Amino acid sequence: MRIALGQIDVAWKNTSKNKEKCEEFIQKASENKVDMIIFPEMTITGVSNNVPYLLEANEEIVQWFKDRANKYNINICFGYVKEADDKGQNNLLVVSPKKEKIVEYTKIHPFSYANEDKYFKRGEEIKFFNINEMIFSPFICYDLRFPEIFQIASKKAHAVIVIANWPKNRREHWMALLKARAIENQCYVFGVNRVGEVKSLVYSGDSMIIDPLGNVIETISEKEELIIADINLKEVENIREKFNIKNDRREEFYAEFIK
Structure with missing residues (x-):
């Protein structure tokens, strides 16, 4: 299976420019026979606590990605904001070439340090989806700091996705935590x-x-670029079979200290 990551510079309040960049990357990924392309958090708008602004074109954004998924015959994973009661929901959505919603995930941990919790309703569910027999579980940005949800997800998932707008001054945390989640969950x-x-x-x-195993297959730093890698379901299964960490977890014991 082939996956692409679209690392873009999200132009502030310039949805047209952001769509142009996304389409360029989607087309390139399609030409390289990619099965799924993944974009950052709040892909078209950029991250903001201005929920009314984020909601202005939310349905149009979803339809736009559905149309591109169909046009280029590719699964697309992106971030956008959806209305929820009197707040927004910071969501991740995956759409198929058939213009269908494959999965929709709401960020479980709004970033209270930046007052996200005041403007966004938190998610209450870990989600999963399947493409070519590979099971994925999606998360958003600040979720990365909470290892418990990844342990739950990796009981079923072979791979996890984290889309983000993660500032440079905490880049070492981002890189270290991504590697840690791969190692401790034995997943892509x-x-x-x-x-x-x-x-x-x-x-x-x-x-x-x-x-x-925590090895970085592909990475890119401070520029816009599409990175592509082939992944193998059998690799996950073989590693977990040979060195089954989950067999030694003591979740009932841990739970006693979380109450």
Whole structure:
């Protein structure tokens, strides 16, 4: 199976420019026979707490990606904001070449440090989806700091996705945590970050494709680029069979200290 990560500079309040960049990468991925391309958090709008602005074109954004998935015969994973009660939901959506929604995930951990929790309703469910027999579980940005949800996901998933707008001043955390999640869960990890600068925030990218042993297969730093890698379901199964870490987990014991 072939996966691509689209590391882009999300132009602030310029949805047309962001769509142009995404389509360029989608076309290139399709030409390289990619099965799924993954873009950063809030792909077309950029990350913001201005929920009314984010909601202005949310349905149009979804339809736009559906149309490109169909046109280029590729699965597309992207981020956008959906309305939920009096707040927004920071969502990840995967659409198929048939214009169908494969999965929709809501960020479980809004980033309270930046007041996201005041504007976005938190998700309550870990999600899974299947492409070519590979089971994926998607997450968003700050979720990466909470290993428990990845342990739950990897009971079923062969790969996890993390889409983000992760600032450069915490880039070492991003890279270390992505590798840790791959190692401790014995699964592929696809971390997709943005690049560029918005107001006082600088983003270094550092998007990565990491194998189940924690080896970085492909990565790119501070520029817009499409990276592509082939992954193998059998590799996950073989590693887990030969060195089954989950057999030694003591979840009932751990739970006693979390109550």
